[in-house]
Amino acid sequence: MLLQRVFAASSIKIGLESEDKDELFEELVDLLAKQDGKDFPRASVLAAVRDREDKMSTGIKKGIALPHGKAEGLSGLSGALGISKRGIEYSSLDGEPVYLVFMLVSSPKDSELHLAALKRLAVLLDDPEFYTDLLRSDSPERASSIIRNYESRLVDLNPGR
Numbered sequence: 001m002l003l004q005r006v007f008a009a010s011s012i013k014i015g016l017e018s019e020d021k022d023e024l025f026e027e028l029v030d031l032l033a034k035q036d037g038k039d040f041p042r043a044s045v046l047a048a049v050r051d052r053e054d055k056m057s058t059g060i061k062k063g064i065a066l067p068h069g070k071a072e073g074l075s076g077l078s079g080a081l082g083i084s085k086r087g088i089e090y091s092s093l094d095g096e097p098v099y100l101v102f103m104l105v106s107s108p109k110d111s112e113l114h115l116a117a118l119k120r121l122a123v124l125l126d127d128p129e130f131y132t133d134l135l136r137s138d139s140p141e142r143a144s145s146i147i148r149n150y151e152s153r154l155v156d157l158n159p160g161r
Helices: 002-006 021-036 042-055 108-125 128-135 140-156
Strands: 012-014 059-061 068-070 077-088 098-106
Touching: 002 077, 002 108, 002 140, 012 021, 012 140, 021 042, 021 077, 021 098, 042 068, 042 098, 068 108, 077 108, 077 128, 077 140, 098 108, 098 128, 108 128, 108 140, 128 140
Parallel strands: 012 077, 068 098
Antiparallel strands: 077 098
């Protein structure tokens, strides 16, 4: 249940306020900082996510972005999920706005865990119902429950995926 731990209800925001990618990164990093407390390396995390994004857009599928990065000062893996009803200009590969944004950040020492989370998310994101169900979420608790249910069904019960 890796994704369930990473995307707990406290790290999910329904109704993102951001209108573009830069605002979005700030909004989600601030959500992570709020979870982690005063020692959160906000500037380093923001720089890591932006550096990764400069290499190639993480707007990977229709309506979905997966910004991620590794930064010193973090321990373990952290994540934030943002859901936008309006859509956010993201410079995605398909040129369309994004509605679901999964941000993952970790320390450089936790690369394997980081990669495991990306792989698990890829499996969930291949199911179009996952996208639809998350967009319909009316609370962070509901979104977290959806992630738990899909992860259990698609990944944990099918270890070869």
